[in-house]
Structure formats: structure tokens, C-alpha cells
Amino acid sequence: MDIMQSALEKHYEWNGKIEIISRANITNRNELSHAYTPGVAEPCLEIEKNPDLSFELTRRNNLVAVVTDGSAVLGLGNIGSLAAMPVMEGKCALFKEFADVDAFPICIDSKNTEEIIRTIELISGGFGGINLEDISAPRCFEIEKRLKEKLKIPVFHDDQHGTAIVASAAMINAVKLAGKEMNNMTLVINGAGAAGIAIAKLFISLKIGNIIMVDIDGIICNGDEFSNPAHYDIAKLTNKDKKKGSLYDAIRNADAFIGVSKPNIVTEEMIKSMATKPIVFAMANPTPEIMPDKAKKAGAFIVGTGRSDFSNQINNVIAFPGVFKGALAVRALDINEEMKLAAAHAIANSVPVDRLNCDNILPDPFDKSVPKAVARAVANAAIESNIAVIKEFDIK
Numbered sequence: 001m002d003i004m005q006s007a008l009e010k011h012y013e014w015n016g017k018i019e020i021i022s023r024a025n026i027t028n029r030n031e032l033s034h035a036y037t038p039g040v041a042e043p044c045l046e047i048e049k050n051p052d053l054s055f056e057l058t059r060r061n062n063l064v065a066v067v068t069d070g071s072a073v074l075g076l077g078n079i080g081s082l083a084a085m086p087v088m089e090g091k092c093a094l095f096k097e098f099a100d101v102d103a104f105p106i107c108i109d110s111k112n113t114e115e116i117i118r119t120i121e122l123i124s125g126g127f128g129g130i131n132l133e134d135i136s137a138p139r140c141f142e143i144e145k146r147l148k149e150k151l152k153i154p155v156f157h158d159d160q161h162g163t164a165i166v167a168s169a170a171m172i173n174a175v176k177l178a179g180k181e182m183n184n185m186t187l188v189i190n191g192a193g194a195a196g197i198a199i200a201k202l203f204i205s206l207k208i209g210n211i212i213m214v215d216i217d218g219i220i221c222n223g224d225e226f227s228n229p230a231h232y233d234i235a236k237l238t239n240k241d242k243k244k245g246s247l248y249d250a251i252r253n254a255d256a257f258i259g260v261s262k263p264n265i266v267t268e269e270m271i272k273s274m275a276t277k278p279i280v281f282a283m284a285n286p287t288p289e290i291m292p293d294k295a296k297k298a299g300a301f302i303v304g305t306g307r308s309d310f311s312n313q314i315n316n317v318i319a320f321p322g323v324f325k326g327a328l329a330v331r332a333l334d335i336n337e338e339m340k341l342a343a344a345h346a347i348a349n350s351v352p353v354d355r356l357n358c359d360n361i362l363p364d365p366f367d368k369s370v371p372k373a374v375a376r377a378v379a380n381a382a383i384e385s386n387i388a389v390i391k392e393f394d395i396k
Contacts, residue, residue, distance in 0.1 A: 011086060016089060017086075017089040017090055017092070017093045018089050018092045018093055018096070018103075018104075018105075023059070043057040043058075051125075052389075054125070055128065055331060059102060060125075060126060060127060060128050061128050061328060061331070062100075062101055062102050062128060062328055063101075063102045063103070063104065063126070063127050063128050063129075064095060064101055064102070064103040064104075064127060064129045064130070064131050064324055064328075065103070065104060065106050065123065065124075065126075065127040065129070065130050065131065066088045066091045066092055066095075066103050066104065066105050066131045066133055067106045067107075067108065067116075067120055067130060067131065067132055067133065068081060068084045068087075068088055068105075068106075068107055068108070068132075068133045068134045068135060069081055069084075069107075069108050069109075069110060069111055069116055069134075069135055070082070070083060070084035070107060070134065071111055071134070071135055071136040071139075072134050072135060072136035072137070072140075072159070072194075073087055073134045074087060074134070074285070075285050075286060078136065080109075081107035081108055081109045081110075082107060082109070084107055084134055085105060085107050087133070087134065088105030088106075088107060088133060089105055091103065091105070091131070091133060091158075092104060092105055094320075094321060095131075095320075095321055095324065098317060098321035098322075098365075098368070098371050099321030099322055099324065099325040099371040100325070101321060101324050101325050101328065103131070104127075106120075106123065108120075111139075113139050113142055113143060116135075116139075116143055117143055117146050117147060117150075120143075120147055120151075121147070121150055121151065124151050124153060127153065128153055128154075128328050128331070129153050129154040129155070129156070129324050129327060129328060130147065130151065130153065130154070130155045130156070131156055131157075131158055131320065131324065132144055132147075132155065132157040132158070132159075133157075133158055133159065134159065135157070135159075136194075137193045137194040137228070137230070138228050138229060138230050140157055140159070140160070140194050141194070141197075141230050143157075144157045144160075148334060152333050153333070154324070154327045154328075154332055154333070154334055154335045155334070155335070156320070156323065156324070156327075156335045157198075158316055158320050159194050159195055160194045160195055160197070160198030161198050161202075161335070161340055162316035162319045162320045162323070163195045163198065163199060163260070163283075163314070163316055164195070164198040164199045164201070164202040164203075164340065165202065165319040165323070165340050165343045165344045165347070166314050166315060166316055166318050166319050166344075166347065166362070167199050167202075167203075167258060167281060167283070167314055168199075168202050168203065168206055168340075168341070168344035168348075169318070169319075169343075169344045169345070169347035169348040169362060170281060170304050170312065170314055170348075170361050170362050171203070171206070171256065171279065171281075172206070172344065172345065172348040173348050173351060173356060173361040173362070174256070174279045174301075174302045174304075174361050175256075175279070176356070177301075177302065177356065177357070177358060177361070178255075178277040178279060178301055178302065179277070180255055180277070182206055182207050182208050182209065183207050183208070183209045184209050185208055185209050185210070185255040185256060186209060186210045186211075186212065186253065186254045186255050186256075186275070187203060187208050187210070187211050187212070187254065187255065187256045187257075187258065188211075188212045188214060188247075188250045188251050188254045188256070188257045188258070189203075189211060189212070189213050189214065189257075189258045189259075189260070190215075190247055190250075190257070190258070190259045190260070190261045190265070190266075190289065191214075191215070191259060191260035191261030191262075191284075192213045192214070192215040192220055192228070192230075192231060192234065193260065195260040195283075196213065196258075196260045196261075197213075197230055197234050199258060199260065200213060200234055200237070200238060201234070201237070201337075202337070202340055202341070202344070204237055204238075205337050205340075205341055206341070206344075210238075210239070210240045210241070211237075211238040211239070212238060212239050212243060212250045212254070213234055213235075213238050213239065214246075214247045214250050215228075215231070218244070218245060218246050218247075218249075219239065219243055219244055219245055219246070219247075219249065219250050220234065220235050220238065220239060221235060221239050221242050221243070221244060222236050222239065222242065223235075223242075247265065247266070247270070248270055248273075251266070251270045251273060251274060252270075252273040252274070253273070253274065253275050254274050254275060254278070255274070255275045255277075255278065255279065256278065256279040256280070256281075257271075257274070257278065257279070257280050257281065257282075257289075258281045258283065259281065259282045259283055259284055259288065259289035259290075260283050260284065261284055261289060262284055262289065263284050263287035263288065263289065264287065264289065264290065264291075265289050266280075266282065266289040266290035266295075267290070268290075268294055268295075268297065268298035269298075270290075270298075271290065271294075271295055271298035271299055271300050272298050272299055274299075274300075277301035277302075278299065278300050279300070279301060279302045280295045280300040280302070280303045280304070281303075281304040281305070281312075281314060282295065282303070282304075282305050283304070283305060283306040283314055284306070285305075285306040285307065286307065288305045288306070288307070292305060292310050292311075301358065302358045302361060304361065304362075311359040311360065312359065312360070312361050312362060313362070313365075314362070315362075315365055317365050318347055318362060318363065318365055318370060318374075319343055319347065319374065321371045321374075322343065322346075322370065322371035322372065322373070322374025322375045322378065323335060323339070323340075323343050323374060323375075323378050325371060325372075325374075325375035325378075325395065326339070326343075326374065326375035326376065326377065326378025326379040326382070326395070327339065327378060327379070327382060329375060329379045329390070329393040329394075329395055330379045330382050330383055330388035330389065330391070330393050331388065331389035331390050332378075332379075332382040332387050332388050332389075333387045333388075333389065334387050335378075336381075336382075336385055336387060338381045338382075338384065338385040339378045339381040339382055339385070341381070342377040342378055342380065342381035343374050343377060343378050345377065346370075346373045346374045346376070346377035346378075347362065347363060347370065347373075347374060349373070350363040350367070350369070350370045350373055351363050372395055372396070375395045376395050379393050379395065
């Protein structure tokens with residue numbers, strides 16, 4: 001039985017992947033009086049006087065809303081909010097399993113940017129953080145930007161920043177193995193959507209020498225006209241030499257390639273045209289831009305994909321549970337660049353030196369020490385960058 005059919009049968013069996021578990025014992029009248037009326041009135045009145053006490057008197061301190069409109073679900077596209085529910089439930093289950101963070105799916109039946117922003121704003125008081133998920137570009141940029149301005153809790157679009165964090169961690173270790181220097185490297189990113197732009201911005205913070213972005217129309221160059229407003233900003237930060245042309249032109253002599261685009265668009269000839277010891281992260285799912293065996297045959301030094309059946313899987317689950325755990329631990333007001341970089345370095349450093357090799361540049365997703373290491377690094381970065389409400393934390 002293939003995985004798709006067996007997964008469908010499992011979902012019928014599970015009848016949902018998450019459930020609510022009470023943290024309070026309610027087995028007699030005394031316990032009922034404490035958990036509910038009349039005793040519950042007292043914490044309500046305390047929160048009325050000081051809303052910040054909602055983080056201490058309710059589960060808000062450990063509760064994340066996983067929010068989607070269903071417009072860009074995995075490799076399925078615009079399937080709608082209801083059809084996106086199994087993915088959102090799965091994300092919530094991962095939060096709990098990997099970082100003991102409680103999460104709840106919120107599927108908004110609207111594609112209107114203003115309605116989505118307002119809906120999330122109105123419900124935000126019940127959560128400690130907002131994880132935006134599977135919202136199509138370019139609306140996802142505006143939604144995240146506006147919510148970050150409005151809310152005093154972390155807002156994180158995982159398709160952008162989770163991907164960027166794990167790709168950065170992988171690149172840190174790949175560069176180390178290849179004996180290259182970040183500031184002398186040329187990196188090509190094919191796919192200038194939400195993930196591609198977020199990767200580029202975080203790689204700029206990593207001090208990559210030159211980044212060349214490529215989309216369906218070719219190399220992105222400052223001064224060109226774009227249909228996506230986000231391309232104007234990223235064009236100013238990339239392609240220092242103002243190179244023009246196609247993906248083939250961009251990838252020639254490049255040190256590294258990252259694909260967040262379409263299947264089978266990178267050829268063996270393109271890999272052969274790259275600099276020595278080329279690093280290739282072909283992350284299109286389920287079929288990468290070039291299959292690992294072909295990339296290696298053409299001379300790729302290190303190859304990563306988004307798939308679990310190949311080595312070096314660039315998987316967001318290595319990042320987002322720990323990122324939110326750390327942010328929640330210090331009641332961070334945002335998830336900023338410093339926190340993302342701290343997460344990337346924590347992930348990279350989680351691979352023991354004696355196990356770091358071309359087929360093992362990222363830690364095992366099931367290594368439970370990784371989310372804790374990421375959480376500690378993120379919490380410290382939040383404190384150091386002055387966006388943490390709590391200055392001391394204990395992440396065990």
C-alpha cells in the first residue's frame with residue numbers, strides 16, 4: 001500500500017490528529033468551584049485590571065494559533081480553508097510532539113487580505129503567538145507585515161522564515177565542509193516567492209557575498225519592472241553585478257544553488273558549470289529541481305532536498321517548534337532577524353562534529369534535544385535584542 005492511501009486510512013482512523021486535554025482536575029464540587037464558577041471569577045477580575053496576567057492565569061503563555069486561508073497548501077495550491085484543515089492539524093501535532101507547545105488550527109474562509117488581518121487581530125488575545133501557514137504570495141507579505149505592526153505577540157510565517165532558518169543552518173554546515181567562505185560566495189536562488197525572498201534576506205544576514213534571484217522571467221535585477229511588489233525590494237539587495245539572463249546564466253560559476261520553484265528545471269550541464277564543490281539544495285516538493293543522483297553525478301559536492309527519503313532533508317520541523325518555544329518562554333514581542341539567525345546557528349551546531357559529513361549536514365528531526373537548543377538560543381537572542389518581556393527563562 002502506498003503512503004498516500006495508507007495516510008488517508010490513518011486519517012479516517014484518527015478522526016482528527018489533535019484534541020483538548022484538561023490541565024485541571026474536575027472530579028468533585030470543590031474542584032468544579034475552583035475551575036469554574038464561582039472561583040473562576042477571581043482570575044477574570046485580575047485580568048480585567050491587568051491584561052498581561054492573561055499569560056499567567058490562562059494557557060495563553062503556551063498557545064499558538066496556526067492560521068491559514070488555504071490558498072497555498074503544500075504542493076496542492078489553492079484548495080480552500082476546509083481542505084487545508086488536515087495540514088493545520090498536523091502542524092499543531094508537530095508543535096506539541098517536538099516542543100510541548102500547544103497549538104490550535106484556525107482556517108479562515110476568505111482570501112481578502114483585510115478580512116484575514118482583522119480576523120487574526122480580533123482573536124489574537126487568546127494566543128501567545130501566531131503561526132501563519134500556507135498563505136499565497138504576495139498577500140502573505142502584507143498580512144505578516146501588518147500583523148507584526150498591530151500585535152504585541154510573535155507573528156511568524158513558517159513557509160517563509162522556517163524554511164529560511166533550516167536552509168541557513170544547512171548552508172552553514174555545507175560551507176564548512178566545502179572549505180568555502182560565506183563572504184566570497186555567489187548563491188543562486190531559483191523561485192522568488194515567499195520562501196525564496198525570506199531565504200535571500202536571511203542569507204544576506206549570514207553575509208553571503210552575492211545572491212542572485214531568479215524567477216519565471218529570469219534573473220531579478222534592480223531597475224527592472226516587476227509584477228510582484230516584493231521583487232522591487234529584494235532587487236535592491238541582490239545581484240550586485242546586475243547580471244541579466246536566464247537560470248543557466250545565473251548558475252554558471254555559482255558556488256551554491258537553492259531551489260524553491262519547480263521540478264526538473266536544473267540540468268546536469270548547469271551543475272557542471274558551477275564553481276568547484278558546488279552546494280545544491282533542490283527543495284521543490286515532491287519532485288526537486290534536480291534529482292540528487294543526477295546532481296551528484298554532475299559534480300555536486302553536497303545535495304539537499306525537501307524530501308525525507310533522501311539525505312539532508314531541509315525540513316521546517318527542525319526549526320518552528322523550538323523557535324516558538326523560545327519566543328514564548330520570554331514572552332517575546334516579535335520574532336526578529338537576530339532570533340532567526342540564532343535558531344539557524346543552534347540547528348547547525350546540533351550536528352556533532354564527528355557526524356558532520358556531506359550526507360549529514362542537519363540534525364535528525366526526531367532528536368528531542370534540538371528544539372530545546374533552538375529555544376534557548378532564540379530566547380537569549382530575544383533578550384539581547386530587547387524584545388523580551390521576561391528576562392530569565394528555564395528551558396529544560
